[in-house]
Amino acid sequence: MQDLDFMNEAIKLALKGSVYTHPNPRVGCVITKDNTIIGKGYHKSFGSNHAEVNAVKYCLNKFGKNKGVDLLRGSTAYITLEPCSIFSKTPPCTDTILKYEIKNIFCASLDPNPAINGRGVRVLRKAGLNVKVGLLKKEAVKINEEFFFRHNKGRPFVRMKVAQSIDGKIALANGDSKWISSKESRSDVQNLRAEVDAILVGSGTVLKDNPRLNVRNSNKYKAINKQPKKIILGKIDYSTLSGLKLFKEDSENIIFSNDDFVSNHSKVIFKKLKKQNSLKQLLKELTKYEINSLLIEGGSQVFTSFIEENIVDELIVYLSPKILGNSSKNATEVISPKTLNNAKNFKILKSMTVGDDIKIIMRRK
């Protein structure tokens, strides 16, 4: 096997972290000696051991402590992300690498987190290790797209999910939207929720639908150790807070509003928005809560605001073959362009049938 094969193996391991690591990245590590794998591991869930530590443990368990330590001395590690050099929920991985005298390090990419970015590599090089950066970088970055996005762009990756009729409506005139999409689509949304750090809805949707906005009934849910944060945009009257289901869930909630509204509700953080650039301010603020990925779930005014500001990175539409007619609520009230060339435009990545609906995944052009 070659370096590329070992790094590929490390990427496959990293992917096993699936939805359980975020907001931490998925990371995999393979350790070799004389071209044979002696250790492998991945970051299994947020707050748990990092990949390098698990790979070392694997080696010590498999070969026994004495032989394992001998094998690790002078070995080569293939890691999908730069080893951390700071104390966070776990000790620095660079300490483990140095302790077991691993000699050669391939890391696919530097860690974009400014607290680490290049420091891990410098620590190891200073200690005399051979460190090469960049092997299968593109592939390794892809598996942590949203983590890199937040650190590089200073805001979360924004997904918007819309369940709409074929004539572009998201609710009847009386606000009833249960249910436009099929049971299967709604179950699919549970998987979308499991993948994000936070879900955002407008106050109109909170008051009309009283949603729970949690992850449930999802295969991916089983090992998730925390629910996505809930972000509410708009004013919620204090007297109604305790009746709202989402505040009964076990998650952090943040209300962003243009109003001066404060309360000492234990489960809610309030943030005042400026009138200008309010959504950009909101997204920037969310990075402080380590939110890599945000799922916008409606309703119409919120969809409109995010589309108008050009900050929807991925649009997911569940298209139901229903026609709701003229007086129903439009998915958006985006101002019409003067020419077709100026229309907001998305590129279709994938489409598939889900129950009675078509799910379309699009990216911003």
Ligand SMILES: NC(=O)c1ccc[n+]([C@@H]2O[C@H](COP(=O)([O-])OP(=O)(O)OC[C@H]3O[C@@H](n4cnc5c(N)ncnc54)[C@H](OP(=O)(O)O)[C@@H]3O)[C@@H](O)[C@H]2O)c1
């Ligand atoms: N089919 C679907 O996919 C779907 C999904 C969700 C909801 N829905 C339906 O949609 C309806 C609710 O939609 P809606 O348009 O009435 O309400 P909404 O979009 O849920 O919430 C509207 C509120 O959000 C706040 N807001 C929006 N943009 C903002 C911005 N840029 N800055 C600050 N605040 C902002 C405003 O609050 P303030 O007025 O306090 O400033 C506004 O009143 C319901 O009938 C619901 O069933 C359908």
